Amino acid sequence: MSDAPAYDHLTVLVVDDNNYARKLAMFALQNIGFKSIILKEGVDEAVAYLRELQPPQQVDLIVSDWNMPGKTGLELFKMISDNQDIPQIPFLMLTGVNGVESIQDAFELGIKYYVIKPFTEIKLKEKIDLIFASA
Numbered sequence: 757m758s759d760a761p762a763y764d765h766l767t768v769l770v771v772d773d774n775n776y777a778r779k780l781a782m783f784a785l786q787n788i789g790f791k792s793i794i795l796k797e798g799v800d801e802a803v804a805y806l807r808e809l810q811p812p813q814q815v816d817l818i819v820s821d822w823n824m825p826g827k828t829g830l831e832l833f834k835m836i837s838d839n840q841d842i843p844q845i846p847f848l849m850l851t852g853v854n855g856v857e858s859i860q861d862a863f864e865l866g867i868k869y870y871v872i873k874p875f876t877e878i879k880l881k882e883k884i885d886l887i888f889a890s891a
Protein backbone atom coordinates (compact mmCIF):
# COMPACT_ATOMS: atom_id res chain seq x y z
CA MET A 757 0.00 0.00 0.00
CA SER A 758 1.22 3.45 -0.87
CA ASP A 759 -0.25 6.88 -0.40
CA ALA A 760 2.00 8.40 -3.08
CA PRO A 761 0.32 10.13 -5.99
CA ALA A 762 0.06 7.71 -8.88
CA TYR A 763 2.33 8.59 -11.76
CA ASP A 764 2.17 5.22 -13.43
CA HIS A 765 -0.33 6.42 -16.03
CA LEU A 766 1.65 9.55 -16.96
CA THR A 767 4.37 10.03 -19.54
CA VAL A 768 7.47 12.04 -18.75
CA LEU A 769 9.91 13.38 -21.33
CA VAL A 770 13.51 13.69 -20.11
CA VAL A 771 15.83 15.97 -22.09
CA ASP A 772 19.52 15.91 -21.22
CA ASP A 773 22.61 15.91 -23.38
CA ASN A 774 24.48 13.68 -20.95
CA ASN A 775 23.88 9.96 -21.30
CA TYR A 776 24.61 9.21 -17.64
CA ALA A 777 22.42 12.09 -16.45
CA ARG A 778 19.53 10.82 -18.59
CA LYS A 779 19.85 7.38 -17.03
CA LEU A 780 20.02 8.79 -13.49
CA ALA A 781 16.87 10.79 -14.17
CA MET A 782 15.21 7.73 -15.66
CA PHE A 783 15.97 5.55 -12.63
CA ALA A 784 14.78 8.24 -10.23
CA LEU A 785 11.56 8.72 -12.21
CA GLN A 786 10.99 4.97 -12.29
CA ASN A 787 11.36 4.84 -8.52
CA ILE A 788 8.93 7.74 -8.21
CA GLY A 789 6.44 5.65 -10.12
CA PHE A 790 6.62 6.65 -13.78
CA LYS A 791 6.41 3.77 -16.21
CA SER A 792 6.40 5.72 -19.44
CA ILE A 793 9.68 7.62 -19.72
CA ILE A 794 10.92 9.07 -23.01
CA LEU A 795 14.59 10.08 -23.21
CA LYS A 796 15.88 12.71 -25.64
CA GLU A 797 19.39 14.09 -25.87
CA GLY A 798 18.62 17.55 -27.15
CA VAL A 799 16.05 20.26 -27.66
CA ASP A 800 15.52 19.62 -31.37
CA GLU A 801 14.92 15.92 -30.76
CA ALA A 802 12.49 16.73 -27.96
CA VAL A 803 10.56 19.25 -30.03
CA ALA A 804 10.39 16.83 -32.97
CA TYR A 805 9.01 14.16 -30.66
CA LEU A 806 6.39 16.52 -29.23
CA ARG A 807 5.30 17.67 -32.70
CA GLU A 808 4.84 14.11 -33.90
CA LEU A 809 2.75 12.96 -30.95
CA GLN A 810 -0.59 11.61 -32.08
CA PRO A 811 -3.48 11.62 -29.61
CA PRO A 812 -4.10 9.78 -27.38
CA GLN A 813 -0.31 9.80 -26.97
CA GLN A 814 0.76 12.69 -24.82
CA VAL A 815 3.51 13.98 -22.59
CA ASP A 816 2.41 14.98 -19.09
CA LEU A 817 5.69 16.32 -17.76
CA ILE A 818 8.98 17.55 -19.20
CA VAL A 819 12.14 17.22 -17.12
CA SER A 820 14.89 19.11 -18.90
CA ASP A 821 18.51 19.87 -18.33
CA TRP A 822 19.37 23.55 -18.60
CA ASN A 823 22.93 23.34 -19.95
CA MET A 824 23.03 21.60 -23.28
CA PRO A 825 25.14 22.23 -26.35
CA GLY A 826 23.12 23.89 -29.07
CA LYS A 827 19.80 24.89 -27.59
CA THR A 828 19.43 25.12 -23.81
CA GLY A 829 16.61 23.96 -21.58
CA LEU A 830 15.51 27.56 -21.32
CA GLU A 831 15.18 27.70 -25.12
CA LEU A 832 13.17 24.48 -25.00
CA PHE A 833 10.85 26.05 -22.46
CA LYS A 834 10.44 29.17 -24.61
CA MET A 835 9.90 27.15 -27.80
CA ILE A 836 7.15 25.15 -26.14
CA SER A 837 5.57 28.21 -24.54
CA ASP A 838 5.53 30.06 -27.87
CA ASN A 839 4.36 27.16 -30.00
CA GLN A 840 0.63 26.86 -30.54
CA ASP A 841 1.04 23.39 -32.06
CA ILE A 842 2.45 21.94 -28.86
CA PRO A 843 0.19 21.64 -25.84
CA GLN A 844 1.40 23.35 -22.68
CA ILE A 845 3.14 20.76 -20.56
CA PRO A 846 4.35 21.11 -16.95
CA PHE A 847 8.08 21.83 -17.05
CA LEU A 848 10.74 20.96 -14.50
CA MET A 849 14.22 22.36 -15.09
CA LEU A 850 17.37 20.61 -13.94
CA THR A 851 20.21 23.02 -13.39
CA GLY A 852 23.77 22.87 -12.16
CA VAL A 853 24.81 24.96 -9.17
CA ASN A 854 26.46 27.49 -11.45
CA GLY A 855 23.07 28.03 -13.06
CA VAL A 856 21.55 29.32 -9.85
CA GLU A 857 22.22 32.97 -10.60
CA SER A 858 20.10 32.59 -13.71
CA ILE A 859 17.16 31.22 -11.78
CA GLN A 860 15.75 34.69 -11.29
CA ASP A 861 15.76 35.19 -15.08
CA ALA A 862 14.15 31.82 -15.56
CA PHE A 863 11.49 32.63 -13.01
CA GLU A 864 10.73 35.86 -14.86
CA LEU A 865 10.36 33.84 -18.06
CA GLY A 866 7.82 31.60 -16.40
CA ILE A 867 9.85 28.66 -15.12
CA LYS A 868 8.37 27.92 -11.75
CA TYR A 869 9.96 24.58 -10.99
CA TYR A 870 13.59 23.60 -10.94
CA VAL A 871 15.87 21.13 -9.20
CA ILE A 872 19.57 21.69 -8.70
CA LYS A 873 21.88 18.93 -9.91
CA PRO A 874 23.00 16.62 -8.50
CA PHE A 875 19.51 16.00 -7.16
CA THR A 876 18.19 13.38 -4.81
CA GLU A 877 15.20 11.29 -5.70
CA ILE A 878 13.36 12.80 -2.73
CA LYS A 879 13.98 16.35 -3.99
CA LEU A 880 12.86 15.42 -7.47
CA LYS A 881 9.71 13.81 -6.14
CA GLU A 882 8.95 16.83 -3.96
CA LYS A 883 8.98 19.11 -7.01
CA ILE A 884 6.93 16.71 -9.13
CA ASP A 885 4.37 16.34 -6.34
CA LEU A 886 4.21 20.14 -6.17
CA ILE A 887 3.68 20.43 -9.93
CA PHE A 888 0.83 17.94 -9.95
CA ALA A 889 -0.69 19.26 -6.74
CA SER A 890 -0.99 22.67 -8.39
CA ALA A 891 -2.08 21.37 -11.81
Ligand SMILES: [Mg+2]
Nearest residue numbers: 773821823824
Ligand atom coordinates in the same frame (compact mmCIF):
# COMPACT_ATOMS: atom_id res chain seq x y z
MG1 LIG B 1 23.92 19.19 -19.80
